Amino acid sequence: MANESPTFSPLYRQIKGLILQALEAGEWRPGEAIPSETELAARFGVSQGTVRKAIDEMAAENLLVRRQGKGTFVATHSDPRAFFRFLRLIPLAGGIEQSNSIPLECWRAKAGQEASRILGLKLGDPIIIVRRLLEFSGKPVVVDEIYLPGETFAGLGLDVLKDYQGSVYSLFETRFGVRMIRAEERIRAVAADRANAELLRVPEGSPLLSVERVSYTYGDKPVEWRRGLYSTAEHCYYNELG
Amino acid sequence: MANESPTFSPLYRQIKGLILQALEAGEWRPGEAIPSETELAARFGVSQGTVRKAIDEMAAENLLVRRQGKGTFVATHSDPRAFFRFLRLIPLAGGIEQSNSIPLECWRAKAGQEASRILGLKLGDPIIIVRRLLEFSGKPVVVDEIYLPGETFAGLGLDVLKDYQGSVYSLFETRFGVRMIRAEERIRAVAADRANAELLRVPEGSPLLSVERVSYTYGDKPVEWRRGLYSTAEHCYYNELG
DNA sequence: GAGTGGTCTAGACCACTGC
């Protein structure tokens, strides 16, 4: 007769779900090691190979990081490698540059039509808006406007942003317990308005990259909406197509 | 005593190399099935699991495509899914559009400084340059200028391009035996010059996306250099950050 | 039903890390 399960889910995927759940619940913090494969196998009552396959997938999704001989670790934005995963900007000339984030403004507002739709909030829910400048080698290259759900980022202010050393996502992770996992970007070319042209020190009307990003945390929950204007005078957005 | 191999390579990676070699030699054509895992295991004298792991990696790299119950197939650009992998342009409004490639020009030239460096040719080697327009739903959206090594694409001309139904990479694959595997893109914002503005039906000076792409075939050999100008009036470049 | 890929297991052994 028939196979009555239209949604067959292999064992390793269920294990993956359980590990994900523990991760989401904060059982192990970013940067910490999770239990060894053998331990997890015992805990879930499956073979080590099955746990391994679950972890394989999660490592491929950048949720976990394996280090041979040491263990498996919860991925963290404090790791410098994560920085380049989320800012695909490289100098035209090549080489590596020092980057520097300068918070400009930070204020409260109510979610409008667009913000509420994208962030999954109700109309009028509190949101926080941050504007910041990103410099490479001391030159301004990116202006970001960042929209955040007010509830999740309650204590956020200009002072907090200025004090913190490290990337914004690293701050979100350590101070607010929100880990960005993946993001979608929509890129267009626009002309610089007067204010942003001044900030980026380019002529008004210059072509800029407009990069709209929606970031998601566990369970595909959107937690950030961001619009960046990138000056591509000396940099470019780099992308690999596999 | 010591492990004298500083470059340890697991068995499955060597098997991967052998399969890659067969693929490169054209033992199985794009779209065709490769032998079953058990057959390959016997051929290489390893266990089925080892072959499986080799194929796993190659499937992750989009070189092979697994289909349960049917077999494992050589990936092909004739598959419509491959099209979206290499053209990350979607309508702002959402939905799916019909695309249409219109070849404009095709001429021979000698490789200059830049072209020879990027395509790995000698200065003065023959190259072919193609200009084409890409329409979505009947509206012009992309102008491409494509630089190809003349030797590899000897018979290419405007007539061939016009006759062929399907994507350019599909043509390259079936007519010239060249399979694009991966590509790097560098994106900037530029102002439309007069000629391209007319083609794309936007005002002169409008901001456009400049997308420079270098495509590689087996063995990381560069075989295409392309510069596209994308009108982002009604479309955007879409990218997922994992 | 035969053949394919997909899952799961158990056990042996290798490579790397740190004490």
Added chain:
DNA sequence: CAGTGGTCTAGACCACTCG
């Protein structure tokens, strides 16, 4: 040295496709 992830094997069984 013990403990971790990484590889390889052999065999059993499941899910899917097609004739």
